[in-house]
Amino acid sequence: YGPLRFVPWERLLSEALHVPILMLPDFIFPPPRETEAELDVVVCASAPLGCSEWVVYHALRQAVGRIPNVQGRRMRIHVFTDVDLAHALQDDLPTRSDGAVVIVHDAKLAEPYVDAVSLKDGSQQFDGLRSPWLIWIRDALDGRSIDIVHFICHGYLARHGGALLFAQSP
Secondary structure, three states: OHHHHHOOHHHHHHHHHOOOOOOOOHHHOOOOOOOOOEEEEEEEEOOOOOOOHHHHHHHHHHHHHHOOOOOOOEEEEEEEEOHHHHHHHHHOOOOOOOOOEEEEOOHHHHHHHHOOEEOOOOOEEEOOEOOHHHHHHHHHHOOOOOOEEEEEOEEEEEOOEEEEEOOOOO
16 A cells, blocks of 8 residues: 555545545455456556656556466456557557457547536536546446456646646546
8 A cells, every 4th residue: 555545545446436435444455356257457558648658568568468367257458548548659669479458548539528528617527527447437338347457647746635647637
């Protein structure tokens, strides 16, 4: 958990979702059930303007090539990344010998979410979500459940909480 355990997740989620949130300790519940035949992994990577795009691209390429496959299960790796990084990755996609399928989702399909309805404070909202990234990922997965999500991006921890730094839109 590191310093992230000090972020007030319950309060932040409660305010964002407008429902009460209670975080329970991990040891109360059995581990979540997984699909035994498949393992779906989402890797989301972004380099906002002014940040080192090469570092994010290198980490993304490494992650796609090194995510271990579980024996006896088909694995799909869904990659969501900036347009520029996606083009570079398509030409330089790591070869996987374990049969895992790597799907690089087309960031151009996220364009409609960038033009979502603007709110009074200048932020945007689409079906309760304000991030074009999250809306794009949700719709691209079309109801498919995901076993693992990995974010590759810059971030920071401020007084009000932690944040992931993505480009404003894919």
